[in-house]
Amino acid sequence: MQGGKLVMIDQRLIPERFQLVEFSLVEEVARAIKNMTVRGAPAIGAAAAYGMALAAINGQDLASSAHLLKAQRPTAFDLFFAVDHMLEMLSKGEEPVKAASDYADSIVGRCRRIGERGERLIAEGAKVMTHCNAGALATVDYGTALAPIRVAWRSGRRFFVYVSETRPRLQGMKLTAYELRNEGIPHSIIVDGASGHFMRQGVDLVIVGADRIAANGDFANKVGTFEKAVLAKELDVPFYVAAPLSTFDFALESGRGIVIEDRGEDEVTFMEGRRIAPEGSSALNPSFDMTPSKYVRGFITEAGILPPRDIGKIKGDRM
Ligand code: MRU
Numbered sequence: 001m002q003g004g005k006l007v008m009i010d011q012r013l014i015p016e017r018f019q020l021v022e023f024s025l026v027e028e029v030a031r032a033i034k035n036m037t038v039r040g041a042p043a044i045g046a047a048a049a050y051g052m053a054l055a056a057i058n059g060q061d062l063a064s065s066a067h068l069l070k071a072q073r074p075t076a077f078d079l080f081f082a083v084d085h086m087l088e089m090l091s092k093g094e095e096p097v098k099a100a101s102d103y104a105d106s107i108v109g110r111c112r113r114i115g116e117r118g119e120r121l122i123a124e125g126a127k128v129m130t131h132c133n134a135g136a137l138a139t140v141d142y143g144t145a146l147a148p149i150r151v152a153w154r155s156g157r158r159f160f161v162y163v164s165e166t167r168p169r170l171q172g173m174k175l176t177a178y179e180l181r182n183e184g185i186p187h188s189i190i191v192d193g194a195s196g197h198f199m200r201q202g203v204d205l206v207i208v209g210a211d212r213i214a215a216n217g218d219f220a221n222k223v224g225t226f227e228k229a230v231l232a233k234e235l236d237v238p239f240y241v242a243a244p245l246s247t248f249d250f251a252l253e254s255g256r257g258i259v260i261e262d263r264g265e266d267e268v269t270f271m272e273g274r275r276i277a278p279e280g281s282s283a284l285n286p287s288f289d290m291t292p293s294k295y296v297r298g299f300i301t302e303a304g305i306l307p308p309r310d311i312g313k314i315k316g317d318r319m
Contacts, residue, residue: 168285
């Protein structure tokens with residue numbers, strides 16, 4: 001927060017422009033979550049925490065502000081977790097901005113620890129594949145999938161990253177490549193459909209983020225993740241999911257209960273504001289898909305690297 005306003009990067013403009021935008025109202029923050037000015041599960045959670053702080057400062061009804069924020073994107077559990085955490089803190093009389101900044105700081109600390117826990121998975125000379133953007137932009141700092149990559153790189157290890165472009169919004173090509181380029185990490189962008197081709201040539205490790213993880217380890221992440229997980233199993237490539245505990249929805253028994261956001265067909269049929277599909281052809285646009293836990297070698301969390309069957313052990317460590 002600066003001068004009573006929430007300041008965020010407009011992620012829709014990267015890599016062309018780095019532009020900050022200011023918000024003074026919870027309604028504006030809700031809009032920014034919906035239109036993906038801010039995106040990535042933990043970053044949406046942190047933005048929503050500040051949205052709740054703005055609602056409290058402006059004397060607005062907290063229950064309806066919470067409802068408004070939660071209604072913007074249904075899949076990312078961090079959004080729900082952050083809003084409920086803020087409701088609890090505010091009901092205890094916590095200073096709103098301090099409560100929100102403590103929440104954002106806790107996310108940064110968790111992501112740093114994910115990096116420290118996971119970096120050993122990346123060997124010298126490794127070829128790593130990731131999907132979408134699970135970097136600092138998606139999490140306030142460090143990232144989830146990009147945190148082990150960042151920490152391994154900063155410790156002097158040298159390796160290569162395949163970045164799948166992530167149709168339709170291109171978070172891989174625009175945001176992950178931007179972060180890796182800024183860090184000096186060698187990488188190439190590949191089209192989503194080329195993942196199997198490169199895995200067969202030799203990928204040592206796939207690391208992705210998650211938007212919601214059920215108690216049995218089934219998880220939702222950006223659409224295309226499920227295909228990568230199946231390919232990885234078929235080709236014997238270890239497949240890891242990096243996420244803070246704020247992404248685990250322990251109340252959900254399995255992935256069947258995860259609501260998958262539908263973002264409408266224009267994201268698919270239009271590119272750079274111009275229709276590229278034939279008039280009269282429709283498109284389907286699920287923003288996420290669900291990957292069963294049997295494809296996951298391990299969850300890289302701030303509490304350690306866990307196989308899906310051990311998720312229950314971390315239930316108590318959330319905040
Ligand atoms: O639609 P997005 O860009 O918000 O989707 C983001 C993802 O799917 C990320 O992989 C996920 O949120 C993990 S971010 C650390």
